[in-house]
Amino acid sequence: MNAATESPMNDTTRLDERFATLRAEKRPALVTYVTAGDPDFETSLEILEGLPAAGADVIELGMPFSDPMADGPAIQKATLRALEGGQTMARTLELVHAFRQRESQTPLVLMGYYNPIYRYGVERFLEDAARAGVDGLIVVDLPPEHDDELCLPAKRHGIAFIRLATPTTDAKRLPRVLDNASGFLYCVSMNGVTGGREPVVQDVERMVGQLRERSRLPVAVGFGIRNAAQAAAIGRFSDAVVVGSALVEAIDSAETRHGAVQAVHGLVRELAAGVRRGADT
């Protein structure tokens, strides 16, 4: 049984539609990451609601976890702020639901670690996530070896499972990574944690090229991309550019909640201009 027959009313193709539209416009997507509930639920919702207008094409929303072992200091701090602000998995799904009341076009993917999902209950999580309007999942600590846990059940609920390909993913391993991938491919620009050093553009271009040879899925590039110039450079040869740590740092350094909202939206506008400018040159 495929997703379309299982839940015909559920719009499961927001990701496909968005990438198709952008392909027609001949420009890459800007994917923006913020952590759910950072710094608190209300501010987080305000940030989310303004993202599409500021130029985000796809929204990545972090599910806070106490032990984010693939994240650098910026997202670690964002996670702590969210947890201290009372964020939970239930509140994260509530946040998505609230966002979907006003915004039906922009795809939203949840990103995080497996334990909070496992603890919530995989089936219950997928039902609630589909109902809230989640389009995809990125779960850092679920490699293809554990597809039975969440990847395959997610597909049955019409939720894409976005796979990460990294510099260590060699030709021998790549088919395994692509096997049950859906939505888009997330090309990790370097070996390391989020918010690390600046990626080497030529290396990333070669990786993206290798992924394109083997897959028709759109390729997004993330890790270490902080500003409009980098976004423009990477966007020239990829389908999407992901920015996260720089956005949560803007929340961190803002003095007021209103300031945090303004800072994130301001940076997203710059980045959006960057990916559009990159496409024009």
Added chain:
Amino acid sequence: MTDLSMQPDAHGMFGRFGGRFVPETLMPLINELQAEYDTARQDSEFQRQLAYFQRDYVGRPSPLYFAERLTEHFGGARIYLKREELNHTGAHKINNCIGQILLAKRMGKTRIIAETGAGMHGVATATVAARFGMSCVVYMGAADIERQQPNVFRMKLLGAEVIPVTTGTGTLKDAMNEALRDWVTNVDDTFYIIGTVAGPHPYPAMVRDFQAVIGRETRAQILEMEGRLPDSLVACIGGGSNAMGLFHPFLADESVEMIGVEAGGKGIDTGMHAASLSGGAPGVLHGNRTYLLQGEDGQIIDAHSISAGLDYPGIGPEHAWLHEQGRVEYVSITDDEALAAFQCCCRQEGIIPALESAHALAEVAKRAPTLPRDHLMVVNLSGRGDKDMISGAQHLGENFQ
């Protein structure tokens, strides 16, 4: 019946526990490590080197010592101590480190990283890194650095860089997060020597195999001394490597009772403890599924124990499985009970045990008096207590005389 000693399966699962829950960046390396380990364990030259270092460098076999005075003191079971504290560097940790660094060398790695709680694994890792001429970085929680100063100095003296971890509560779990971040970043030249029977497959099985020398020796020694197998085995458990090493060679012997002792901290009902089986629930952390201290929302709860080496919110996946199979009995011992046993062992046997091992001794104090005099009980004295002088003195304080 399942053969309890033939785990895990090809996917690294002990029943529903274990696995390889790691970021994609690490998967190729983990698969490579597994292949290398599978080859090495069949390789007679690797086994010869391992045996050589265990004998001439670590000082194995460690004695199985009849604790006559403790036996008299408790007035019941005949108590034997497996003297792992006599190993080079003062604990069982080096058994595993020797094995892993030989693998690192085979794989052409040049840089070693490790996490440490009490510092015993950090010291053992720094030691083998020095011996094999590799650079070494040890991640250690800031709170643990505070309470284990002598070990911090030892690691530095051995040429390791000790990096304080201030995230979370600054204990072992946070040190492991930081080590994993380092590994993901430096995956090309770096070998991560995990110190316990946890982490992604093949670590839980590999560390167990390197530690199983404890149980194999114990088996031969007790047969030699008593002409029969022991009736019970007792060992403390943080991640559970000394316990797994002692238990594993006896798993198929149904007559041998096994007791794993978790750190009960200030008591399970206070929430201030490190007893993942007694007070936790299944979850996924640090590459494996196992019992974890966690809240309703799946956020990990910080462990508490007087002993830095047991202060971890998880437990090796094989223990989680043996717990559910009912093969091993898991109990907990409080900080105060451990401190009492710590002093008792010093006074009765002239042996200063690590606070970790004192948890096992405290369980012996509860059980031994109720058992017949022909009951043979082996306790893993997993480490020596020299590192605990400062924290021991703090806790015993004015009551000490």
